[in-house]
Each structure stands twice: as structure tokens, then as C-alpha cells.
Amino acid sequence: MDEKKTFDEAAEEIVSLAGEKHFKTIREKLLVFNSPDIAEILEEVLEEVGITETVIIFRLLPKDISVEVFSYLPSDDQVRIINAITDTEISYIIDELDFDDKIDVLEELPANLVDKILEKTPKNERSLINTFLNYPEDCAGTLMTPDYISLEQSWTVRRALRHIKNVGMDSETVYTCYVKSAGRVLEGIVSLRTLVVSDDDVLISDLMHTDIVSINVYEDQEEVSEKFKKYGFIAIPVVDNEKRLVGIITVDDIFDVIEEEATEDMERMAGVLDDSDTEYLDMSVWQQVKNRFPWLFFLMLSYILTGSIISTSEATLASVPALIIYMPMLMGTGGNSGSQSATLVIRGLSVGDIELKDALRVLWKEFRISFVIGLSLSVLNFVRVMIEQRGDPLQVQIALTVSVAMVAIVVAAKCIGSMLPMAAKKVGIDPALMASPMISSLTDMVSIGTYLLLAGAFLGVIG
Amino acid sequence: MDEKKTFDEAAEEIVSLAGEKHFKTIREKLLVFNSPDIAEILEEVLEEVGITETVIIFRLLPKDISVEVFSYLPSDDQVRIINAITDTEISYIIDELDFDDKIDVLEELPANLVDKILEKTPKNERSLINTFLNYPEDCAGTLMTPDYISLEQSWTVRRALRHIKNVGMDSETVYTCYVKSAGRVLEGIVSLRTLVVSDDDVLISDLMHTDIVSINVYEDQEEVSEKFKKYGFIAIPVVDNEKRLVGIITVDDIFDVIEEEATEDMERMAGVLDDSDTEYLDMSVWQQVKNRFPWLFFLMLSYILTGSIISTSEATLASVPALIIYMPMLMGTGGNSGSQSATLVIRGLSVGDIELKDALRVLWKEFRISFVIGLSLSVLNFVRVMIEQRGDPLQVQIALTVSVAMVAIVVAAKCIGSMLPMAAKKVGIDPALMASPMISSLTDMVSIGTYLLLAGAFLGVIG
Numbered sequence: 008m009d010e011k012k013t014f015d016e017a018a019e020e021i022v023s024l025a026g027e028k029h030f031k032t033i034r035e036k037l038l039v040f041n042s043p044d045i046a047e048i049l050e051e052v053l054e055e056v057g058i059t060e061t062v063i064i065f066r067l068l069p070k071d072i073s074v075e076v077f078s079y080l081p082s083d084d085q086v087r088i089i090n091a092i093t094d095t096e097i098s099y100i101i102d103e104l105d106f107d108d109k110i111d112v113l114e115e116l117p118a119n120l121v122d123k124i125l126e127k128t129p130k131n132e133r134s135l136i137n138t139f140l141n142y143p144e145d146c147a148g149t150l151m152t153p154d155y156i157s158l159e160q161s162w163t164v165r166r167a168l169r170h171i172k173n174v175g176m177d178s179e180t181v182y183t184c185y186v187k188s189a190g191r192v193l194e195g196i197v198s199l200r201t202l203v204v205s206d207d208d209v210l211i212s213d214l215m216h217t218d219i220v221s222i223n224v225y226e227d228q229e230e231v232s233e234k235f236k237k238y239g240f241i242a243i244p245v246v247d248n249e250k251r252l253v254g255i256i257t258v259d260d261i262f263d264v265i266e267e268e269a270t271e272d273m274e275r276m277a278g279v280l281d282d283s284d285t286e287y288l289d290m291s292v293w294q295q296v297k298n299r300f301p302w303l304f305f306l307m308l309s310y311i312l313t314g315s316i317i318s319t320s321e322a323t324l325a326s327v328p329a330l331i332i333y334m335p336m337l338m339g340t341g342g343n344s345g346s347q348s349a350t351l352v353i354r355g356l357s358v359g360d361i362e363l364k365d366a367l368r369v370l371w372k373e374f375r376i377s378f379v380i381g382l383s384l385s386v387l388n389f390v391r392v393m394i395e396q397r398g399d400p401l402q403v404q405i406a407l408t409v410s411v412a413m414v415a416i417v418v419a420a421k422c423i424g425s426m427l428p429m430a431a432k433k434v435g436i437d438p439a440l441m442a443s444p445m446i447s448s449l450t451d452m453v454s455i456g457t458y459l460l461l462a463g464a465f466l467g468v469i470g
Numbered sequence: 471m472d473e474k475k476t477f478d479e480a481a482e483e484i485v486s487l488a489g490e491k492h493f494k495t496i497r498e499k500l501l502v503f504n505s506p507d508i509a510e511i512l513e514e515v516l517e518e519v520g521i522t523e524t525v526i527i528f529r530l531l532p533k534d535i536s537v538e539v540f541s542y543l544p545s546d547d548q549v550r551i552i553n554a555i556t557d558t559e560i561s562y563i564i565d566e567l568d569f570d571d572k573i574d575v576l577e578e579l580p581a582n583l584v585d586k587i588l589e590k591t592p593k594n595e596r597s598l599i600n601t602f603l604n605y606p607e608d609c610a611g612t613l614m615t616p617d618y619i620s621l622e623q624s625w626t627v628r629r630a631l632r633h634i635k636n637v638g639m640d641s642e643t644v645y646t647c648y649v650k651s652a653g654r655v656l657e658g659i660v661s662l663r664t665l666v667v668s669d670d671d672v673l674i675s676d677l678m679h680t681d682i683v684s685i686n687v688y689e690d691q692e693e694v695s696e697k698f699k700k701y702g703f704i705a706i707p708v709v710d711n712e713k714r715l716v717g718i719i720t721v722d723d724i725f726d727v728i729e730e731e732a733t734e735d736m737e738r739m740a741g742v743l744d745d746s747d748t749e750y751l752d753m754s755v756w757q758q759v760k761n762r763f764p765w766l767f768f769l770m771l772s773y774i775l776t777g778s779i780i781s782t783s784e785a786t787l788a789s790v791p792a793l794i795i796y797m798p799m800l801m802g803t804g805g806n807s808g809s810q811s812a813t814l815v816i817r818g819l820s821v822g823d824i825e826l827k828d829a830l831r832v833l834w835k836e837f838r839i840s841f842v843i844g845l846s847l848s849v850l851n852f853v854r855v856m857i858e859q860r861g862d863p864l865q866v867q868i869a870l871t872v873s874v875a876m877v878a879i880v881v882a883a884k885c886i887g888s889m890l891p892m893a894a895k896k897v898g899i900d901p902a903l904m905a906s907p908m909i910s911s912l913t914d915m916v917s918i919g920t921y922l923l924l925a926g927a928f929l930g931v932i933g
Contacts, residue, residue: 236726259721273816296843303843307851335914347742417766
């Protein structure tokens with residue numbers, strides 16, 4: 008806690024020093040922090056002071072640190088800095104970045120700038136970069152790096168360790184090493200732990216694991232993060248369709264994926280369509296409108312049906328206007344009950360606690376839960392309506408209508424709310440699209456229909 | 471994809487073999503898989519066939535593999551197996567488990583069983599286990615393990631590597647090593663990478679980092695996962711209030727934390743209170759009712775206010791019953807607009823894209839977005855109502871009421887939806903509690919109030 012406070016205070020101090028252009032003091036104060044912290048502070052300076060000051064501070068950092076700091080900045084800030092520095096500086100940064108960070112940056116830059124940078128890259132690397140830039144978005148290929156350590160089956164542990172000593176600093180990780188056949192097919196994996204606990208003369212072929220967990224280069228990033236979660240590995244090799252090793256993905260690149268995937272789920276569950284990874288504050292009003300309008304419009308259309316259900320019962324409502332008072336409560340409770348169930352089922356499907364074959368078990372469970380909840384709310388409402396409508400000759404009928412509708416609505420909403428996401432998954436639609444907004448609109452229709460039907464029955468006035 | 475299919479088929483085959491009690495064949499088929507896969511298959515057997523068959527298969531596995539498989543099972547399945555095996559078997563498993571897995575299992579077992587197990591544990595370890603069992607839930611202490619590698623400042627790289635070779639197999643990780651002072655205060659960190667790329671005679675004191683990122687043992691698990699995300703480390707040391715090293719947390723234990731935290735957020739956002747980590751299908755109907763009833767009840771109460779707003783306008787509604795038709799649509803659209811904004815802001819706050827100081831920027835953004843969306847929906851609805859109410863002498867007035875109400879409601883809903891989570895955070899309430907259900911109930915009230923007020927104004931009949 009204290010530590011966090013100190014950091015926040017230091018960050019604030021540096022931001023205000025940047026405003027007063029005390030750059031030399033800033034440099035000293037920054038250099039006590041590690042690169043992710045410096046990056047966080049630069050982000051604040053960029054947001055609150057400006058790009059000119061940020062670039063000056065950035066240039067004052069020792070060169071190796073500045074590249075590391077750059078790699079920890081969010082991609083839109085990286086682009087802003089790239090646009091404000093010289094071509095020589097850009098080339099230096101791009102050259103020095105780890106391969107996977109390099110690809111991430113190049114992906115965000117405009118094509119003509121990428122071309123200019125690639126012109127200065129050696130031919131070998133240029134074609135590798137182009138291959139990486141061409142992998143489809145959100146696939147394993149965009150997460151991997153080609154900087155891994157290769158060992159030979161015939162090597163001894165001594166030779167392998169000597170090799171790692173020579174190339175270890177240029178690799179993304181040295182903790183998992185890979186053994187390939189002549190045709191670049193992945194044959195085995197050895198961890199550095201195994202190497203350091205083994206005797207010097209043991210052969211790699213005797214140490215390597217051959218039951219390999221790998222990822223296809225075109226696999227979706229969600230499946231990649233599932234594998235990391237399941238196996239707890241530090242790195243997983245990526246192979247092409249011919250099982251040739253093309254790169255590795257390390258665990259530190261998976262956190263962003265998990266965060267992105269959870270954000271995507273939550274946004275979809277709220278009826279927001281968003282394909283970008285842009286942060287809320289950086290997204291234009293126009294883009295936000297485009298993300299949010301479609302579902303609102305679609306859901307609004309669904310209320311035309313709800314409206315027409317009401318218009319068939321206009322006579323009932325006009326003759327017993329007290330009925331209108333309870334409509335919002337029944338609709339709201341139906342919507343809330345439904346979205347509770349929908350959320351639990353969507354999350355259960357997404358983390359693997361619930362599978363499609365569990366549909367009947369889920370339905371039976373929701374039925375019992377909703378019956379208990381519905382009945383309790385129903386009794387409470389019977390009492391409430393009896394009190395509120397005392398003196399009205401239709402008092403009992405209205406109370407019966409509301410309380411019977413309550414049970415029916417909660418049960419229906421929870422059953423619909425739990426089954427709709429499973430049905431969506433069954434036909435290949437993302438269950439997250441079937442959350443609150445969708446369920447509320449649907450249960451509103453059911454709620455009003457049920458309510459008015461019961462009103463007709465109990466009050467003897469059918470629409 | 472193919473790989474996944476093969477695994478699923480194999481799992482299904484083993485489940486059906488278990489039903490037919492062909493245990494020897496199962497053993498052979500299981501042993502081609504690695505432990506996380508075997509655990510996944512055993513889970514299916516337990517669910518679909520039964521505990522007796524699962525225990526038989528579990529006993530047929532080689533002892534070391536059975537312990538590993540056990541550590542990958544979900545905790546409720548672990549408890550079921552523990553309850554079905556002999557005390558000797560339990561002791562063996564508990565003894566062999568990694569320390570952090572051991573603590574996880576012991577936490578789930580009833581106190582008398584834990585006492586029985588601890589009786590057989592050496593005194594030293596027993597008191598360590600007791601310390602770990604007493605850390606409050608969800609704090610860093612419950613995630614850490616004391617099995618880390620300690621080095622001395624005065625050692626050479628050669629000596630350090632020899633030490634790692636001796637103790638490396640019993641450590642949770644060998645990739646980060648720790649240097650402590652005489653008083654157990656953490657003084658430095660050396661990665662195994664640094665050791666293997668350095669020359670044999672270099673001293674640890676010359677290699678170790680002293681700008682240490684550490685976690686306090688009582689820090690919340692959410693902050694722990696934030697640190698892993700920010701720094702991309704494989705392991706982070708845990709220190710007590712006196713800065714003494716008490717354990718380490720490794721990255722593989724963070725995935726569960728991230729998943730748990732996201733689930734908790736989503737559940738709260740849907741108005742489900744759930745303190746346990748129990749899976750949906752394993753939770754009793756009664757517990758589910760207890761988790762879901764409170765918010766539904768509280769929200770239902772809020773509709774008493776909505777009801778009384780309506781009752782003040784009963785006369786207006788009775789004289790122009792057409793107005794009732796558009797009520798659900800306005801309420802629904804308000805609710806949906808509000809929950810879009812609430813979700814985006816809650817998520818933004820939780821991943822750090824939005825901070826409290828951005829409140830005005832967010833409000834201004836939401837205002838513009840909602841104005842554009844509200845106006846578009848308003849125009850569409852004006853046309854719709856004009857068509858639907860053609861022939862009615864109040865046609866224009868009704869259309870005006872609905873369309874002006876639409877703009878006002880969308881703007882109000884989005885401003886409330888975005889500001890309420892920020893206000894909650896400001897006063898120390900979890901913003902996730904201010905999501906759809908809460909926002910819908912509140913916007914329903916605002917929507918109906920606005921609508922009826924406008925109806926009074928345009929139609930000249932005030933309640």
C-alpha cells in the first residue's frame with residue numbers, strides 16, 4: 008500500500024516537473040524506477056503535459072532503457088512518439104526491440120512508414136517480419152516470437168549450456184529449449200531446470216520430453232490462453248500445419264489476451280459491439296455511437312411487438328388503471344431475474360464449468376431456483392398490493408393478478424435467461440450476445456403478455 | 471482443432487470404458503496423456519460414471535503421476551476423492567504435493583481431517599502449514615509457496631549453480647533465485663538466465679538486482695495479478711510487514727485469480743452475490759437462491775417508487791391509453807443505454823483505462839454519444855408513432871411526447887450509467903455493483919417520470 012502511494016506521489020511530482028520543464032531533475036528521479044514504472048509515468052506526462060515534453064524526457068533516458076520503456080507503452084502512445092521523433096531514432100528503437108514487440112509496433116504504424124523502416128532491415132529479417140505481419144488478427148501467429156533457443160539431440164548438457172550462455176541474452180526465454188529435426192519439425196522440449204539439475208555428459212535426446220503440447224499458428228488467441236491456463240507452462244511452441252516449429256509464445260503475452268477476451272465478453276453482454284482494442288477515452292464519439300447504436304436499435308424494434316401486445320389489452324388497462332402501476336416492477340424483476348441466470352450460464356460456458364450437454368441439469372436447477380424466488384416475491388407482493396389497493400372493490404383480483412404473474416414471470420425469465428445462451432452456443436453464436444439487453448427485451452415481452460393475460464382471466468375483461 | 475477432437479474422443483471412450491469397468495485398458499489409454507489431460511478425463515469419469523470407478527482408476531495410476539493428476543483436479547473433486555480413499559493414501563498424497571497445492575487442499579477439508587493429517591507431519595512443517603492456513607482469504611499469503619531457491623551474496627555463479635542442481639527439483643521454480651540478509655530481509659534477486667550467461671567465478675552480489683518488485687503477504691489477490699500483468703515476471707517474492715521474505719508467487723497460480731476476479735465482476739454486474747468459488751452446477755439450489763434473492767428484492771422495492779410516480783399520472787394514462795403502449799420501449803431503451811455505459815465504465819475502471827479524475831471527460835463523452843443516439847432513435851420513433859396513431863386527434867402530441875422523451879431518457883440513462891459506477895468507486899463501493907440491474911431500476915424510474923411529465927406538458931393533462 009505504502010509503496011503504491013510513494014509511486015503515485017513520485018509520478019505526480021514528475022508530471023508537474025515536466026510542466027515546468029525541469030528535465031534534468033526528471034531524468035534523475037525517473038532512473039530509480041524500473042522500465043514498466045517509467046513507462047507508466049511517461050504515459051501520464053504524455054496525457055497531462057504533452058508530446059513535446061514526453062519526447063524530450065524520452066530522449067534523455069539512456070538508450071537501452073528508452074527502448075525497454077518504449078516496449079511497455081500502450082500502442083497508441085508508441086505511435087504518437089514514433090510520429091514525433093526522427094527516422095534515425097525510429098530505426099534504432101525498431102532494431103533494438105524484441106521481435107514480438109517489434110511486430111506489435113509495426114502493426115500499428117501506417118504502411119508507408121513500415122515500408123521505410125523495412126528498407127533499412129536486412130533482407131532475411133525483412134521477409135520474416137513480413138510473414139509475421141500477415142498473420143490474421145487475434146491468431147497465435149500474432150502473439151509469437153521467433154527468438155527461441157534450439158538445441159540438437161546429439162548435444163550433451165555441457166554443450167547445450169554453453170550454447171545458451173552464448174545466445175541466451177537474445178532469446179525471449181531461455182527456460183524452455185526446443186529440439187527440431189532436419190525438416191524443422193518439433194521433436195522435443197527440454198527445460199533449463201532439467202539441464203541445470205542434470206549431469207554434464209547426459210545427452211539432450213535422453214532428457215527431452217516428446218509428449219509436446221503445441222499451438223497451431225492459426226489457432227485463436229482464446230484457445231492459446233486456455234492452454235496456458237490448463238498446463239501452467241512458461242512458454243508453448245507454435246507450429247505450422249506441417250508441424251514445423253515457427254515460434255514460441257511466452258506467458259507474459261497472455262495476460263493482455265485474457266484481459267481483452269474478458270472485456271470483449273463483458274461488452275457483448277452489455278450490447279456493445281467493439282472489434283478494436285482502443286481504450287474508452289481514446290475512442291471517438293462517432294466510433295462509440297457506431298458500437299452502441301445497432302443493438303439499441305434492434306432491441307427497440309423488439310418493443311414494437313411488446314407495444315402491440317399492450318394495445319390488444321388497452322380496454323382492460325383503461326378500465327382498471329391500477330394495473331399499470333405494477334407493470335414496470337414486473338418487467339424490471341423479470342429482466343433482472345433473467346439476466347442473473349444468463350450471466351451465470353454465459354460465464355459458466357466460457358470458463359468451462361458448464362457444457363452444452365448439461366442443458367437439462369441447468370434448466371431443472373433454474374426452474375427450482377426461480378420457483379423459490381418467484382414464490383417469495385409473489386407472497387410479498389400480494390401483501391403489498393392488498394395494502395396499496397385497500398378500498399378498491401377489485402383489490403383481491405388485482406393482488407392475485409400481480410402475485411401469480413410474479414411467479415410465472417420469474418420462472419419464465421430464469422428459464423429463458425439460462426437456455427438462450429446455450430441455444431446460441433449450440434448454433435455457433437457467441438453466448439455473450441444473449442445477455443441482459445437481449446434477455447430483458449425478451450422477458451419484457453413475456454412479462455407483459457403474461458400479466459395482461461392473467462389480468463384478463465382474473466378481472467374477467469379480456470382485451 | 472484436430473488435436474482437440476482426438477482428445478475429446480479419447481475422453482469419451484475412457485468414460486464409456488469406465489462404465490463397463492475395463493480398468494486395465496483405461497490405465498493404458500490414460501498414460502499416453504500428460505497429467506492436466508488425465509485430470510480432465512478423470513473429472514468426466516467422476517461426473518458421468520461415479521466416485522467408485524474414479525477411485526479405482528486413480529489407484530491404478532503410477533504413484534507419482536497420481537499425485538500430479540490430483541493437483542490438477544478442481545477442489546471439490548479433490549475432496550470427493552479424499553473422502554473415498556484410505557488415511558494412508560491421503561497422507562501419501564498430501565506429503566507429495568507441492569506446498570502451495572497442499573495448502574489449497576487442506577483449506578477445503580474439514581478441520582478434524584486436517585488435524586488428523588497434521589498429526590503425522592513433522593513439527594517444523596506443521597507450524598509452517600498452520601501459518602499458511604491462517605492467512606485471510608484472497609490475500610497474497612494464500613497464493614504463495616515457501617519452496618524457493620535462496621542464494622548467498624558471497625557465492626560464485628559456480629557454487630550457485632551447484633546449489634540449484636541439488637535442490638532444484640524441490641523448488642516451485644528455479645528461474646528466479648533470492649538473496650536474503652541474516653535477518654531474512656530480501657536483498658536481491660538473480661534470474662537463472664543471468665546465472666547461465668555469466669562466468670563461473672562472478673559473485674552473486676555483483677549479479678543480483680536490488681530494485682525489487684515485491685508483494686506484501688496481506689495484499690489482495692487482485693493487486694497481485696495487476697503486478698504480474700504490469701511486469702511480466704515469472705515469479706514475484708512475497709514479504710511480510712518487516713520486509714522479510716516469506717514466500718514466492720509463481721505466474722501459473724495467477725490465471726485462476728484473473729478468472730475468479732472477472733467472474734466475480736460479471737456476477738456482481740448481474741446482481742448475483744457470491745463469495746464462494748463453487749462452480750455453477752455444484753452449487754445447491756438453496757445457495758443460489760441466497761445469492762440471487764437479495765438484489766432482486768432490493769430492486770423490486772425500488773419499483774414501489776416507480777409505481778407511485780405512475781399513480782400520480784393515472785388520469786393522463788386513462789384518458790390517453792395509447793401512451794401505455796410506448797412505456798415498455800422507453801423503459802427498455804433507457805435501461806439498455808444505461809447498462810452499455812455502465813459496463814464500459816466499470817470495465818474501464820477495473821483495467822485502469824479510466825480513473826476517477828477522468829469523470830468530467832467521461833461525462834462529456836457520454837453526453838455527446840447519448841445525444842447522437844437519442845436523437846436518431848427519437849426521429850425514428852416520431853415517424854413510427856405518427857404511423858401507428860394515424861387518425862387519432864392527438865397523433866402529433868403523442869408522437870412528440872414519445873420522441874422528446876426518447877432523447878431525454880437516453881441522455882439521462884447514459885449519464886447516470888456512466889457516473890454511478892464512478893461515484894461508487896469514489897466512496898469505496900465496488901463499481902461492479904452499479905451495473906445493469908441497478909441502472910435499469912434507476913433509469914426505469916427516470917424514464918417513466920420524464921415520459922409522464924412530458925405527456926402532461928404536451929397533452930395538457932397534468933396528473
